């Protein structure tokens with residue numbers, strides 16, 4: 001049927017139907033290209049984590065192997081770098097989120113002298129170029145004669161994470177109904193019980209989001225860390241060092257692992273949210 | 283027998299004062315929200331705080347509940363001074379205007395919240411919560427989350443959550459404000475019935491005079507942080523103390539005049555009218571007399587009379603409203619539609635209005651009426 005129809009169509013109509021097809025699908029095409037642009041680098045990182053390079057450089061596909069995954073710490077220094085990064089990211093996100101939550105509570109709840117100033121200061125680290133942050137911290141630590149290493153990295157990470165934590169938790173607190181806390185107190189809960197039973201459960205999603213955000217920002221930070229690491233090597237510093245002499249495929253392995261963990265965490269979160277909304281509407 | 287003995291025991295209890303405010307003032311920066319307010323609320327009564335928006339009702343309630351501290355003055359619950367105590371140390375519970383139900387807890391856990399804080403556990407807890415949910419008509423809904431309930435149902439949860447603690451006093455801040463008219467009327471009666479059953483003192487804030495009249499034993503009419511008048515609905519309606527109260531509760535006609543005797547007032551542009559000596563209450567000089575529209579007769583027959591011309595009539599179902607122009611200004615008259623159709627009086631018609639001295643009240647001045 002359609003073949004018959006096509007043969008009977010004059011040439012001009014065929015052209016216009018092709019144009020119509022393009023017009024209909026140009027957005028799809030554009031989106032596909034866009035995603036390819038976004039995802040291609042990631043796909044290459046993942047693919048080359050399975051490469052079996054012959055020389056120093058992991059740039060040309062040589063053959064498939066599981067070895068890089070099996071011996072992920074088979075490169076000197078990579079294991080301690082990964083663990084240092086995890087340790088710093090974990091501690092920094094925990095401390096920054098705890099402090100950030102308290103700062104957000106204070107900023108939203110209480111009128112105190114210097115509240116407006118604090119509100120602005122919180123945004124400073126977000127808008128200051130990292131290189132400036134890193135350099136000024138370096139100067140500070142040098143002036144104070146602090147030994148560079150684990151603690152200076154941790155302090156630096158907590159510092160730039162706090163702002164993200166504050167902003168995330170504050171957004172949730174602004175829409176918070178204060179009457180809920182009054183109702184809890186009205187029903188006999190003191191300040192601490194009110195916080196534990198009402199405030200905390202209600203801002204928990206924001207706190208969790210802040211934790212994840214801080215963790216993500218901390219684990220891949222290079223610039224600020226580079227200034228303040230002393231002789232310590234975090235994973236990003238390790239990659240940078242390794243890249244100059246040819247990055248081993250293990251770097252791709254760790255990168256892929258971080259990517260997979262992050263994406264599955266996100267998926268789980270989305271699924272939970274979907275289940276919640278479905279339960280709420282049913 | 284039992285009824286008599288119950289009366290005997292409840293009579294002295296009714297004298298007891300549950301909540302007492304002494305010269306309570308609350309100032310926010312430069313706004314005086316509550317201004318040297320003193321009042322006592324009798325134990326077991328249904329007490330309404332009535333007033334227009336911004337007159338300080340919520341602030342007063344919040345000070346009793348412990349969410350706000352008075353700038354000056356003292357607050358007593360029973361014999362105990364609680365002025366500076368935090369909310370969780372007061373035997374008072376509140377039904378918030380926005381309900382403030384905990385969104386992350388089930389209906390059951392919302393209602394159980396107060397009991398859990400007082401270490402009520404297990405079967406006792408379950409029994410009390412479920413009984414309370416039944417009382418407010420939500421039996422079997424314990425597992426739901428607040429957002430899965432309608433506005434009226436949420437309102438009942440808020441009520442159950444407060445009442446289950448058997449507080450000495452229950453505070454309600456415009457609890458019916460968010461409901462539609464029909465549900466509001468129904469809840470008014472239900473609330474009143476529940477209050478009757480549980481016997482707890484209710485302090486109910488509203489700006490709806492009809493709601494206050496329907497539900498309350500005692501009404502305090504508030505204006506700009508002060509109580510203008512305190513009394514039963516009948517007292518407030520029949521003998522308002524100020525022009526403000528007279529116009530806030532129902533409609534009224536106010537006419538300026540001068541006291542001319544122990545029981546007479548000479549109207550400024552009209553005859554002398556008779557009032558009860560108690561209504562004058564020692565006032566001299568300039569006053570205003572007031573008459574409710576439904577207490578004026580179209581036609582003579584009563585002791586006080588005034589000539590007038592009908593300006594307009596409006597049929598409003600249960601009654602017909604007449605606007606009558608007199609030498610003393612335009613008066614409103616309601617005439618009950620006892621028989622079908624209009625009453626025959628028509629615009630332009632001249633007639634005599636009359637009313638009895640008993641249904642005439644006197645206030646200091648016209649000031650405060652709108």
Ligand SMILES: Nc1ncnc2c1ncn2[C@@H]1O[C@H](COP(=O)(O)OP(=O)(O)OP(=O)(O)O)[C@@H](O)[C@H]1O
Nearest residue numbers: 310313314315334335336337338339340341342489
């Ligand atoms: N936290 C506050 N800060 C400053 N002013 C306030 C505060 N709370 C109340 N006020 C002021 O105090 C006055 C009384 O407020 P309140 O809330 O008690 O009025 P209300 O009688 O409950 O009115 P409504 O019927 O509108 O609820 C108002 O002028 C209000 O602006």
Ligand SMILES: [Mg+2]
Nearest residue numbers: 339340341455
């Ligand atoms: Mg209010």
